[in-house]
Amino acid sequence: MGKKIDLRIPPRQPVWNIWQGLLVVSIVTLIEFPLGWLETPKELDSVRGVLNFIGVGLGDAFVYLIVIGLFLKIIRRPFTDLGFVKPQKKFLVLGFIVGVLLFVGIGLLGNLLTKLLGTPAPQSFTVAIKGANYSWEFALLTILGGVIAPIKEEMLFRGLMYPPLRQAFGKGKGILLAGIFFATLHLEMVRFIPLFIGGVVLTWLYERSSSIWPAIVAHGTWNILMAVALWIQRY
Numbered sequence: 001m002g003k004k005i006d007l008r009i010p011p012r013q014p015v016w017n018i019w020q021g022l023l024v025v026s027i028v029t030l031i032e033f034p035l036g037w038l039e040t041p042k043e044l045d046s047v048r049g050v051l052n053f054i055g056v057g058l059g060d061a062f063v064y065l066i067v068i069g070l071f072l073k074i075i076r077r078p079f080t081d082l083g084f085v086k087p088q089k090k091f092l093v094l095g096f097i098v099g100v101l102l103f104v105g106i107g108l109l110g111n112l113l114t115k116l117l118g119t120p121a122p123q124s125f126t127v128a129i130k131g132a133n134y135s136w137e138f139a140l141l142t143i144l145g146g147v148i149a150p151i152k153e154e155m156l157f158r159g160l161m162y163p164p165l166r167q168a169f170g171k172g173k174g175i176l177l178a179g180i181f182f183a184t185l186h187l188e189m190v191r192f193i194p195l196f197i198g199g200v201v202l203t204w205l206y207e208r209s210s211s212i213w214p215a216i217v218a219h220g221t222w223n224i225l226m227a228v229a230l231w232i233q234r235y
Contacts, residue, residue, distance in 0.1 A: 009210050010083050014163040015075055021161045025185075028067050032060065041124045045131035050141065053128050057144045061152040068160060082159030083212030091205075095214035098205055099221025106194045106222070107229075113193065120190035125223075129230040142227045150219035157182045157199065158206040158215050171207065178203040198222070 032038055037056050043049030072079060114120070122130075125145050132138045161181055166174035182199030183192045206215045 009080060009085050010159070010163045010166070010206060010212075011081050012163075013167060014081065015077055016071075016160075016164060018161070018164045018168060020071070021164060024067055024071050024160060025156070028060075028063050031063055031067075035059075041128070044124065044127045045133075047133065047137065050128055050132055050137050053124065054140050054144050058148060061148050064152050064156060068155060081163075082155055083206060083210070083215075084155075084159070085211050085213075087209050087211035087213045091209035091211065091214040092217055094209070095205060095217030096221050098201060098214075099218040100225065102198055102201060102218065102222040103225040103229075106198055107226075109194050109197070110191065113190065117190055125227075126230055129227055130234055132231075138227070138231055142224055145227055146220045146224035150216045150223060153182075154202070154206070154212050154216045154219055157185075158203055159212050162203055162206065166207075175200055175203045175207065 029038070037060060041049065041053045041056070044053060068082075069079070072081065125141070128141055129138065132141060157178060162174060162178040165177045165181075168174070169177060179196045179199035182202070183195035202215045202219055205218055206212060209215075
């Protein structure tokens with residue numbers, strides 16, 4: 001008989017390992033590099049630039065979905081192994097609360113670090129929001145940042161990478177390493193600590209709820225509140 005697989009979600013004994021997860025990330029990078037999707041977006045203060053930014057964001061999410069889907073097909077595992085299962089309602093509520101707390105807490109920490117270390121270069125999403133001239137641009141950017149991006153990032157960081165980290169290093173170290181991975185891949189050294197804390201909290205929520213959806217709700221709430229705050233600051 002083969003090795004018994006723990007079917008609890010997230011899987012305590014995933015059939016894939018850390019290196020295979022990193023291979024998935026590498027494959028997506030190799031696909032996106034020649035397309036120019038890894039370059040810093042330009043003209044984010046124009047309609048054309050904003051639409052291009054949204055298109056790249058949607059394309060990025062689509063590529064990750066296809067590559068991860070093919071990977072799961074190859075290893076003969078369903079998307080439920082990534083945590084795409086129905087959560088308890090209390091965890092969806094918790095996800096919303098966590099998202100609000102992350103927005104407030106990470107925002108305060110970011111302001112403190114800015115005073116200590118200086119103001120970092122703004123993120124592309126921030127520039128796009130501030131450069132949007134129409135409400136429909138803001139709406140599309142909010143959907144991208146508050147729905148599409150959280151699904152993609154949680155599928156990658158929590159669904160794909162956390163289970164093998166947990167299996168190899170245990171729950172506590174696995175959560176910390178998932179947070180480090182989340183912060184590192186954002187390529188924002190000044191924002192590393194806030195992103196690390198956010199990654200740890202989102203991974204804890206994933207672990208606690210046994211579903212990826214509460215983490216997506218928290219991540220989406222965090223991003224949407226940030227987008228609204230940036231939009232209000234324009235006036």
